[in-house]
Amino acid sequence: MHLVINGQPQEVTCSRLDELVQSLHLDAKRLVAEINGEIVAREHFATTQLQENDKLELVHFVGGG
């Protein structure tokens, strides 16, 4: 499936958001996801189906002042 993740076009094999997060070796506990501009609550990762051409934003906390 073709997705745009954080601005980068990517081909992925998984179809659910939690699977994608896992395949990218990201820690879901610290992550926020936005699909096509809509925030996905963390408890919904496992029930969120990805669609062809979805635009994903995966953000997390970094150091800041």
Next chain:
Amino acid sequence: MEDALILGAVTLNSRLFIGTGKYASDALIPAVIEASGAEVVTVALRRVGMQQEGVMDHIPENVRLLPNTSGARTAEEAVRLARLAKAAGCGDWVKIEVIADTRHLLPDGYETCKATEILAKEGFTVLPYINPDLYVARSLISAGAACVMPLAAPIGTNRGLQTKEMIGILIEELDTPVIVDAGLGRPSQACEAMEMGAAACLVNTAIASADDPVTMARAFHLAVRAGRESFLAGAGLVRDSSLAEASSPLTGFLQ
């Protein structure tokens, strides 16, 4: 001593907030937080890099996260970042920071007000970062801000209380806490801000860029406490020759 700072619905005992950016290694952060005594720690939101670890691994559970909206150039972007931060599960506090000027990194008061109004209505505890401008501060308070965070000097410059006069006016005029943010370079400057009546100070670069950040964090901790206690104690009179009691040219008619 009973002297808590109440922000939103939260009671804080420490009046030093610290930032977590610009450290030589994020591994320093736990020791810095401990030495600083801070209960509020700021973080930023960024897209994940594929191998990058987040700062969260280094922040103890018991401190309150204050996500900022750095990177936002408009109110709309700040609102989006605030909602994302909330979705990340770190509470409803947010430091609004809207900067469209990449040269001086000065905050945009108008956009900050717009974002504050929207987010306060959504139930966020909004801590806006501003130029020390009384009109902007008043607009923010009517928009629902929990405090105002005026800059002491341009961000990251360590130049100290350059805006002292204006911050003094905010402290004098506002009933809302004034938290001095950005530009404080030394503990003595944070101490002075607290002595003037600031409710708290937020320090990042001065600690992160010190040769020994942990010791510097402790120095800020002590300075903020000293300044606060000095403020509460009510400083004694500075002897001024003009206060000499003259004969009675102005009140002689009363004799």
Next chain:
Amino acid sequence: MTSFYDLLAQWPAEKRKAVWENTDFSQVQRALSKDNLTPQDFLALLSPCASEHLELIAQRAHELTLRFFGHAVNLFTPLYISDVCTNQCRYCGFNARNTQKRTHLSPEAAAAEARLLHDQGHRHLLLLTGDAPKLSSPAYIADVVQRIKPLFASVGIEVYALTEDEYAMLVASGVDSMTMFQETYDPELYAWLHPAGPKHNYRFRLDAPQRAAAAGMRSVGVGALLGLAPFEQDTFATGLHAWWLERHYPGVDIGLSIPRICPHEGSFTVKHAVDDRHFVQYVMALRCFLPRCSITCSTRESAVMRDHLIPLGVTRVSAGVSTAVGGRATKEASPTGQFEITDHRSLPEMIAAIAALGYQAVIKDWEDPTASSQATACA
């Protein structure tokens, strides 16, 4: 909505008295060396300890007055347009139980009186009525204002407490300032002093300046009638009221008036008479606490006192005063005024006296350039 009442409640009478009594000299000195005084500092300057150091306070009050007002003193004159009053204020010459003849000027007669004051050179006019909301209604006051506004740069009102909508209506008709005397800030004493009439409502009067500010009044003044309550009580509450208004309505000019009770028709025993030294101390403490506020001194005070108060903080004085209704341009007139005048100087005499002190009398200070009535100004 927040009210001054909430702040006042944090300063019960015993607390005021205790801080006032226990002030030492170092606290007085500290209050004098600060840029921004707290209410505690203000109380320190009113204290018995501060009474021993009047000249020291005078130096500071003088310096602050010069810094914020320069050598300028604003002049105004009052115009009483009705002494019909339904209140029974125990200390007032207009008390409904006094049997004197009453006069209520028609809007035409009021305008004729005002024109005469204009012709004498006055440009700041203060309209006063008794408290008779049916007879001297807001609509009546607005009618008078609309007739006279073209003649004056500023028209103020000193009338009974109105609603915010009524204040807004008067602002629209050309009023730019209001003064409201709380008389005393002690609710029990207030209730006793004002046994009947609309003025009996303490809280409605207390919040009147706030309502006027919210309604867009350009300047709002407060004051207590000195002599009713113990010195430290109402002096402190008055300053605190102005301080609160300044903080909550930063766009409004806040002013203070300093009336000291004087003899009048009827009999009233002044329980807490304020002597000259305390009176001067009060004015100076107000100036130090509220350096930007105007301070108005009426002709209740003598020429000597008024002249000496100008360097110490008074920035606004009246001239050519009569506190009786009518008699200038109209035959209708009341025989006695609201209070006895002790400074009878005319406008030219006041201008000369102020000049002799090294100050400039300002006949016309500010005029709203957007006022619709300007089209017919100087007609």
